[in-house]
Every structure is written in structure tokens, then in C-alpha cells.
Amino acid sequence: MAGWLDWLMGQRNKSADQAKERLKLVLINDRTDLSPAQMEQLKNDLLAVIERYIAIDPARVHITMSQEGREHRLLADIPLKPATRKR
DSSP: OHHHHHHHHHHHHHHHHHHHHHHHHHHHHHHHTOOHHHHHHHHHHHHHHHHHHSOBOGGGOEEEEEEETTEEEEEEEOOBOOOOOOO
């Protein structure tokens, strides 16, 4: 029974965390005046520029926006592909 309750509470926490992240994105989008489509285009543009110089794994890219007080931050977690040496 305790395992089931822990699982249920874990699910609730994950759901609450996801809802909190969505709300943060909505607030940030309102304050930056960017639509979701513009945010997606910004992400795509950033990745295209980075890919010109560094091999990345686009499937594992995670971009988020956060707020600390009045300051907004765009955070990007972009896994790099292993470098191949030319011989």
C-alpha cells in the first residue's frame, strides 16, 4: 500500500512540476511578447547557428526559459556529438 501511495504522490508531483513549468512559460511569453511559434522559431534559429560550428544532437536539445525576480533567462542544454578527428 505504501508503494502505491508513494507512486501516486510521485505522479502528482511530476504533474504539478509540469503545470508549474507551463505556467512559467506562459508568463514569460506574455512578458517577452513572443508567441509559441516565435519561440519555436527562435529555438530552431539558435540550433541552426550552433550546428554551423559544432556537431550537436538535436533530438536531445532541451531549451527552457526561467525567471529570477525581474530577470528572464533562456537556458539551453545542447548535447554535443563526439568530435571525430581527421586523419
